[in-house]
Amino acid sequence: MKFMKFKWLYFGISLLILIPGIYSLIRYGLRLSIDFTGGTLLEIQATGSANFAGVAKDQNLELYSVQSTGDNSYLLRFKPLSQEENDKFKKALGDAVEKRFETVGPLIGKELTQKAILSIILASLFIILYIAWSFRSIPKPYASWKFGVSAVIALLHDVFVVLGLFSLFGHYFHVEIDSLFVTAILTVIGFSVHDTIVVFDRIRENLTKHPRVNFTQIVDFSIAETLNRSLSTSLTVTLTLTALLLFGGESIRWFVVALLIGIVSGTYSSIFNAAPLLVLWENKKHG
Amino acid sequence: MRQFIFFLFLLLACFLVLMPATIKIGPRTLYRPQIKYRDLEFHLGLDLQGGTHLVYQADTGKIAAADRADAVKATKDNIERRVNLLGVSESLVQTSQVGSDSRLIIELPGISDVAEAINTIGATAQLEFRESAVATPSAQTDFTSTGLTGADLKLAQVQFGGSSDQISGTPSVGIEFSPDGGKKFAEITKRNIDKPLAIFLDNQLVSAPNVQQEITGGQAVISGQFTLDEAKRLVVQLNAGALPVPIKIVEQKNIGATLGSESITKSLFAGFVGLLLIWLFMAANYGIKGLLADFALIIYILITLSVFKLVPVTLTLAGIAGFILSIGMAVDANILIFERMKEEIRWGRPVSAAMELGFHRAWNSIRDSNVSSLITAGILFWFGSGPVRGFALTLILGILVSLFTSITVTRSLLRLVYTRK
Numbered sequence: 077m078k079f080m081k082f083k084w085l086y087f088g089i090s091l092l093i094l095i096p097g098i099y100s101l102i103r104y105g106l107r108l109s110i111d112f113t114g115g116t117l118l119e120i121q122a123t124g125s126a127n128f129a130g131v132a133k134d135q136n137l138e139l140y141s142v143q144s145t146g147d148n149s150y151l152l153r154f155k156p157l158s159q160e161e162n163d164k165f166k167k168a169l170g171d172a173v174e175k176r177f178e179t180v181g182p183l184i185g186k187e188l189t190q191k192a193i194l195s196i197i198l199a200s201l202f203i204i205l206y207i208a209w210s211f212r213s214i215p216k217p218y219a220s221w222k223f224g225v226s227a228v229i230a231l232l233h234d235v236f237v238v239l240g241l242f243s244l245f246g247h248y249f250h251v252e253i254d255s256l257f258v259t260a261i262l263t264v265i266g267f268s269v270h271d272t273i274v275v276f277d278r279i280r281e282n283l284t285k286h287p288r289v290n291f292t293q294i295v296d297f298s299i300a301e302t303l304n305r306s307l308s309t310s311l312t313v314t315l316t317l318t319a320l321l322l323f324g325g326e327s328i329r330w331f332v333v334a335l336l337i338g339i340v341s342g343t344y345s346s347i348f349n350a351a352p353l354l355v356l357w358e359n360k361k362h363g
Numbered sequence: 364m365r366q367f368i369f370f371l372f373l374l375l376a377c378f379l380v381l382m383p384a385t386i387k388i389g390p391r392t393l394y395r396p397q398i399k400y401r402d403l404e405f406h407l408g409l410d411l412q413g414g415t416h417l418v419y420q421a422d423t424g425k426i427a428a429a430d431r432a433d434a435v436k437a438t439k440d441n442i443e444r445r446v447n448l449l450g451v452s453e454s455l456v457q458t459s460q461v462g463s464d465s466r467l468i469i470e471l472p473g474i475s476d477v478a479e480a481i482n483t484i485g486a487t488a489q490l491e492f493r494e495s496a497v498a499t500p501s502a503q504t505d506f507t508s509t510g511l512t513g514a515d516l517k518l519a520q521v522q523f524g525g526s527s528d529q530i531s532g533t534p535s536v537g538i539e540f541s542p543d544g545g546k547k548f549a550e551i552t553k554r555n556i557d558k559p560l561a562i563f564l565d566n567q568l569v570s571a572p573n574v575q576q577e578i579t580g581g582q583a584v585i586s587g588q589f590t591l592d593e594a595k596r597l598v599v600q601l602n603a604g605a606l607p608v609p610i611k612i613v614e615q616k617n618i619g620a621t622l623g624s625e626s627i628t629k630s631l632f633a634g635f636v637g638l639l640l641i642w643l644f645m646a647a648n649y650g651i652k653g654l655l656a657d658f659a660l661i662i663y664i665l666i667t668l669s670v671f672k673l674v675p676v677t678l679t680l681a682g683i684a685g686f687i688l689s690i691g692m693a694v695d696a697n698i699l700i701f702e703r704m705k706e707e708i709r710w711g712r713p714v715s716a717a718m719e720l721g722f723h724r725a726w727n728s729i730r731d732s733n734v735s736s737l738i739t740a741g742i743l744f745w746f747g748s749g750p751v752r753g754f755a756l757t758l759i760l761g762i763l764v765s766l767f768t769s770i771t772v773t774r775s776l777l778r779l780v781y782t783r784k
Contacts (some may be wrong), residue, residue: 158612159477159478159481159612159615160478163478173619174617174619175619175621175622176616176617176618176619176622177477177615177616177617178615178616178617179612179614179615179616180613180614181420181612181613181614183420183464183613184418184613184614187461191746191747194746195742195743195745195746198742199738199739199742202738202742203735203738203739206731206734206735206738207731207735210731210734255747255751256681256751256754258751259681259743259747259751259754259755262739262740262742262743263685263688263739263740263743263754263758265739266735266736266738266739266740266758267692267736269732269735269736269739270692270695270732270733270735270736271732273728273731273732273735274699274728274732277727277728277731277732278728281724281727301706302702304702305698305699305702308644308648308698308702309692309694309695309698309699311644312641312644312645312691312692312694312695312698313688313691313692313695314691315637315640315641315644315691316634316637316638316640316641316687316688316690316691317637317688317691318637319633319634319636319637319640319687320630320633320634320637320684320687320688322633322636323629323630323632323633323636324629324630324633324684325625325626325629325630325633327410327622327626327680328626328630328680328681328684331681331684332684335684335688
């Protein structure tokens with residue numbers, strides 16, 4: 077199989093998904109939840125006639141939005157409320173049942189943003205270092221740190237695929253990014269690298285075994301050899317995630333969607349981005 | 364054979380940890396073994412059992428930098444006492460340091476009256492003894508401070524009976540002063556003989572008994588018209604005193620109990636469906652080897668759940684999702700090994716040699732890929748809090764256990780099958 081012959085096609089497919097996402101990221105950004113922005117989220121079950129806006133206005137509460145979640149339930153977003161304000165508000169509504177009440181101060185939100193960015197940077201850095209170390213025995217003239225960098229480019233690809241799509245989801249379906257989403261992104265990073273390493277590991281083994289074969293060919297049959305495994309593993313993970321998506325309930329739905337997209341993208345990028353990048357890089361230097 | 368006995372022991376240990384507290388079989392009852400420090404129950408996070416999560420910011424601005432850590436610790440202890448007063452089981456009070464900010468994280472599972480909880484936590488109970496300039500004071504303002512306050516208190520406790528003018532059996536609050544406080548109390552009582560000495564709590568008059576004589580023992584009794592509950596509450600508040608550091612709420616999450624139990628049922632069902640799909644996939648794809656991997660997967664689940672109980676890991680919705688995800692990833696090592704075996708057989712090796720080589724050669728990939736997953740999970744654990752941490756911890760434990768089961772367990776089972784011929 078000559079996988080590497082079509083490397084530009086693979087990059088093209090990636091760009092096809094990345095460009096609309098990145099455009100949306102720049103144009104609309106991400107729809108951030110109160111975890112990041114600070115504020116109050118109140119989910120209540122109330123009779124259909126409840127006049128949320130009126131009550132909020134009477135009590136001088138800043139109500140940003142009301143969203144129906146079915147079953148007579150509503151998601152209300154406020155500027156941060158205290159427990160007393162919450163109780164007073166519910167009392168004025170009559171027979172409202174509180175399902176969820178979350179208040180996040182603006183300070184906490186800012187910290188989460190910083191932490192999220194820092195942890196993604198740190199994870200990438202550690203992964204480059206680990207791969208560089210773990211692949212140090214690779215025969216010359218190939219450099220182990222290039223394996224690390226390629227793996228990280230592939231993982232950034234996955235991160236931006238998920239971010240971009242969620243920016244679009246946010247714009248069109250009002251999907252919000254919360255702290256669980258950050259968790260999903262980091263899990264995707266872990267999985268993406270997990271997958272890339274399996275392919276790279278085979279390349280390393282074949283480089284030692286067949287020192288005379290050129291790099292492109294080595295990559296080609298390394299991918300062919302690991303393809304079954306890559307697809308099988310992705311399939312098992314996708315199966316469990318699909319089960320979670322269908323039966324796992326509302327509160328983790330978008331968390332699971334983020335994982336699912338990231339894992340499909342991770343499998344794709346390990347085979348069709350990380351390895352071709354390595355080929356491009358090595359061939360440029362060694363002709 | 365030795366390995367067989369080992370597995371039997373392992374399964375038995377898992378069973379003992381995972382079994383419910385008692386099992387009734389006919390006339391007999393099986394009891395789960397008890398171990399120290401662990402109750403061997405699953406610990407459910409707030410999102411699964413409902414409750415309130417509070418984060419307070421401690422304002423340490425007025426406290427010298429060197430004393431801050433102690434002040435926050437003392438505040439935490441006080442809040443812990445107040446939380447215990449609420450009678451919430453499995454409540455949690457933690458401090459966390461973010462940059463120069465000190466935070467207190469409080470989790471109150473299954474609580475219904477959040478407003479009362481918040482009031483109790485933030486309440487300040489300031490005890491003060493005040494004396495009167497006139498013989499028969501008529502208003503609270505007739506009393507002036509004596510300088511004897513809650514800070515001079517050593518201990519407060521509920522007692523019955525107490526002072527002479529009370530019917531025995533009525534609860535009152537006995538207090539014991541520190542040595543300094545005892546001296547002050549003696550002086551105050553000496554100069555106020557036959558005059559009322561008022562006990563104020565948070566600027567409210569509690570009682571103003573007449574002093575009959577100088578009290579030198581360093582002990583006193585507050586006897587208002589207390590019910591037992593009121594007396595108990597007062598004791599806790601006195602012991603806790605005012606919070607050493609002012610606090611304010613910066614984050615609050617209330618989760619209804621029904622939402623939680625719905626989530627458990629749903630995610631358990633989803634996990635079961637996912638597991639079933641993996642079983643079918645492995646068996647269809649790898650035949651007898653797949654069935655052995657399926658068996659190893661059951662052992663994986665049993666061990667991981669046991670570890671969750673033993674650590675103990677607080678299970679959150681995200682944590683359960685992480686566990687279900689890890690079931691999918693746990694078979695990865697087996698897939699790597701089996702694919703490698705297929706290749707070795709294709710290259711003309713006999714089955715038993717291919718098996719050993721499969722395990723041996725797949726190891727590099729398995730190690731490197733799992734280390735990278737551990738790195739990201741570790742960073743998640745380090746940076747995250749609450750649900751994020753729970754997810755990271757389940758993922759880390761899942762990866763470690765899966766390394767053991769998918770390699771050791773599957774290998775022993777495979778050897779058993781293939782060496783018999």
